Amino acid sequence: MKQRLIEELTELLGNDRVLTNEPMSRHTTFRIGGPADLFLLPNTVEEIKKIREICIQEQESYFILGNGSNLLVSDSGFRGVIIQTYRNLAQIQVEEDCIRAQAGALLSGIAQAAKAASLTGFEFAAGIPGTLGGAVVMNAGAYGGEMKDVLKEATVLDSEGQIRRIPAGKLAMGYRTSVIKEAGYMVLEAVISLKKGDPDQIRETMKDLTQRRISKQPLEYPSAGSTFKRPEGYFAGKLIMDSGLRGYTHGGAQVSEKHCGFVINTGGATARDVCELMEHVQKTVYEKYNVKLEPEVKFLGDF
Numbered sequence: 656m657k658q659r660l661i662e663e664l665t666e667l668l669g670n671d672r673v674l675t676n677e678p679m680s681r682h683t684t685f686r687i688g689g690p691a692d693l694f695l696l697p698n699t700v701e702e703i704k705k706i707r708e709i710c711i712q713e714q715e716s717y718f719i720l721g722n723g724s725n726l727l728v729s730d731s732g733f734r735g736v737i738i739q740t741y742r743n744l745a746q747i748q749v750e751e752d753c754i755r756a757q758a759g760a761l762l763s764g765i766a767q768a769a770k771a772a773s774l775t776g777f778e779f780a781a782g783i784p785g786t787l788g789g790a791v792v793m794n795a796g797a798y799g800g801e802m803k804d805v806l807k808e809a810t811v812l813d814s815e816g817q818i819r820r821i822p823a824g825k826l827a828m829g830y831r832t833s834v835i836k837e838a839g840y841m842v843l844e845a846v847i848s849l850k851k852g853d854p855d856q857i858r859e860t861m862k863d864l865t866q867r868r869i870s871k872q873p874l875e876y877p878s879a880g881s882t883f884k885r886p887e888g889y890f891a892g893k894l895i896m897d898s899g900l901r902g903y904t905h906g907g908a909q910v911s912e913k914h915c916g917f918v919i920n921t922g923g924a925t926a927r928d929v930c931e932l933m934e935h936v937q938k939t940v941y942e943k944y945n946v947k948l949e950p951e952v953k954f955l956g957d958f
């Protein structure tokens with residue numbers, strides 16, 4: 656990595672917010688991933704903008720990271736700059752029936768703010784362990800709700816380095832996709848539009864959905880949630896189970912016995928273990944059912 660790049664970024668953020676050779680296993684819910692050359696913790700939108708400019712000028716790769724809950728980072732890590740939004744860019748503000756939050760705010764935090772303000776419509780997202788930025792890009796969803804149902808607008812840093820406010824209707828949000836994802840924009844902030852609701856009902860719904868997650872999902876193990884997208888007309892977990900792969904293990908990676916749609920890290924799994932296991936699952940399901948399973952998990956680094 657270029658010394659000049661490190662110096663410029665250190666001058667911008669200070670020593671404490673520029674980490675070198677940072678193990679990505681510390682920043683992914685899979686607890687997997689080798690070192691990133693540089694790991695940055697910006698505090699402001701202006702800093703993100705400047706980091707992007709410096710990386711482009713120095714021809715260095717960069718990657719925006721939320722909570723790492725949908726990510727498999729390779730064992731050799733990432734040659735470039737990671738820009739983390741989680742923690743430092745996480746302000747949440749209630750504005751009448753809307754919630755404005757920065758990209759790094761956790762969905763659980765936004766759901767708590769909604770509950771405290773008696774706003775309904777965000778209960779579905781309370782148990783998704785991602786940031787608002789990651790959820791907008793992926794159009795995260797659960798239990799019949801999706802980000803596209805509640806998103807009013809997103810403020811992004813576009814591919815020309817301009818900050819733009821885009822109304823949700825122009826984001827073409829579909830199943831685990833959006834214009835933001837396709838165009839490689841960075842989400843800086845978003846506004847969620849909710850409705851006044853009954854606080855007891857909101858609390859009950861959130862409690863019920865949490866209970867459903869605890870009973871159905873292997874939350875006791877590191878994972879990245881559903882490993883594969885839902886193929887049209889099927890459920891990935893059921894196809895995997897019916898293919899006889901429940902509990903199938905490869906190195907430290909395993910098809911969860913509790914929920915076959917999840918690949919879990921049983922301890923010490925490498926990215927390679929997960930990747931090879933995923934390939935085996937895809938091949939087996941294809942041979943048996945002629946259905947192609949597409950990864951929902953994002954890959955970062957060399958595979």
Ligand SMILES: Cc1cc2nc3c(=O)[nH]c(=O)nc-3n(C[C@H](O)[C@H](O)[C@H](O)COP(=O)(O)OP(=O)(O)OC[C@H]3O[C@@H](n4cnc5c(N)ncnc54)[C@H](O)[C@@H]3O)c2cc1C
Binds near residue numbers: 725783787879880
């Ligand atoms: C136990 C468990 C349960 C889960 N349940 C669900 C569920 O019910 N529904 C669901 O949809 N998902 C679920 N997930 C997956 C995951 O939580 C979501 O996809 C979430 O939206 C990812 O957010 P993140 O901040 O962790 O993103 P990351 O994993 O950090 O990043 C994912 C992608 O988003 C991009 N990204 C992140 N932040 C930004 C930003 N600010 N601007 C631009 N791009 C950005 C990254 O570059 C990357 O490509 C689950 C995961 C786990 C571990």
